Amino acid sequence: MRGLLLAVGLILSGVSSAQGAGGPPPVPEAKPPEPTTFVAQGEAVEIPAEGFTIVPPVGWQVVKNNPGTTLLFQGPKVEPKPGEITYQANIRIMSLEPEPMDDLSKDKYSKLILENSSKLGGISGYNLRSTDKVTLASGSLGYLYYTEFSLGAVPMMQMHVLASSAKHAYLMTYTDLASAFEGENSPALATAYTSMQSVKLDSKPADRFAQYYVIGGIVVALLLLLIITRFVRSYSMKRLGDRIESEDGGETSARDEDDEVSGFAEIGSGSRRHRDEDEDEEQMPETREAQRPAAKAKSAPVPAPRAPA
Numbered sequence: 001m002r003g004l005l006l007a008v009g010l011i012l013s014g015v016s017s018a019q020g021a022g023g024p025p026p027v028p029e030a031k032p033p034e035p036t037t038f039v040a041q042g043e044a045v046e047i048p049a050e051g052f053t054i055v056p057p058v059g060w061q062v063v064k065n066n067p068g069t070t071l072l073f074q075g076p077k078v079e080p081k082p083g084e085i086t087y088q089a090n091i092r093i094m095s096l097e098p099e100p101m102d103d104l105s106k107d108k109y110s111k112l113i114l115e116n117s118s119k120l121g122g123i124s125g126y127n128l129r130s131t132d133k134v135t136l137a138s139g140s141l142g143y144l145y146y147t148e149f150s151l152g153a154v155p156m157m158q159m160h161v162l163a164s165s166a167k168h169a170y171l172m173t174y175t176d177l178a179s180a181f182e183g184e185n186s187p188a189l190a191t192a193y194t195s196m197q198s199v200k201l202d203s204k205p206a207d208r209f210a211q212y213y214v215i216g217g218i219v220v221a222l223l224l225l226l227i228i229t230r231f232v233r234s235y236s237m238k239r240l241g242d243r244i245e246s247e248d249g250g251e252t253s254a255r256d257e258d259d260e261v262s263g264f265a266e267i268g269s270g271s272r273r274h275r276d277e278d279e280d281e282e283q284m285p286e287t288r289e290a291q292r293p294a295a296k297a298k299s300a301p302v303p304a305p306r307a308p309a
Contacts, residue, residue, distance in 0.1 A: 033065045051202030057195045070095040089176040099169040100208035101141040138200045157181045165201035172196045
């Protein structure tokens with residue numbers, strides 16, 4: 001008995017092993033595309049799948065398919081000098097869910113920028129300095145945020161530009177030393193802002209109330225359809241009532257005319273009957289005299305029968 005159970009176990013294990021050996025191998029996961037790097041020469045960089053186009057700063061290194069970002073631009077490396085702090089400026093572009101360009105989105109991203117950036121290691125004192133509405137070179141609306149923080153003991157600043165199409169929102173962040181942001185005519189700041197403002201999107205931002213417009217339009221259309229249906233039904237019922245009333249009126253008129261004709265006929269026949277009776281009464285004495293029977297002559301009485309002998 002034990003040998004039989006062992007044999008059955010071996011057979012079953014052989015079947016399962018055969019099935020496993022005969023099955024196809026698992027499909028490997030798709031590898032992310034390798035980052036590609038080149039130096040910008042003033043040409044536009046396009047991401048067709050995103051509907052996004054931007055002109056990187058000339059001489060900056062462009063990195064496509066960089067992990068964690070849609071695009072990465074890195075400024076030229078600065079050779080450190082004794083007693084000076086250097087930093088390689090960069091612009092990071094992230095693709096996000098589409099957002100309407102209104103005050104609600106502006107406030108939403110003010111909080112998101114503060115919350116997410118404050119969690120980065122080595123950063124302290126992250127603060128939102130200002131928020132402004134801007135118009136991009138393509139005419140699209142965007143929002144500009146200035147933030148400041150300390151990287152260790154080094155004062156830093158960031159400039160964020162938020163723009164959105166109907167498919168994606170894009171948060172572009174320029175990071176550099178705080179000294180690069182000083183003065184309105186700072187060449188580093190102007191270079192970064194010119195690049196970020198050159199963004200072109202393939203569609204307008206999403207409308208926050210678009211779905212409500214659609215729902216409202218459907219409701220209005222249904223109400224109009226209901227009103228038209230009721231009006232048509234009421235008009236049809238009125239026409240039907242008028243037709244029935246006109247038909248009933250015609251029959252009544254015909255009956256009235258028949259009654260009048262029959263009445264006139266009865267009156268005429270009655271008049272003729274009265275005239276005939278009057279004529280009969282005028283002729284009646286003579287006729288009665290003429291029609292009176294003559295007197296009969298008296299006859300002899302019938303003799304009584306004889307009595308039997």
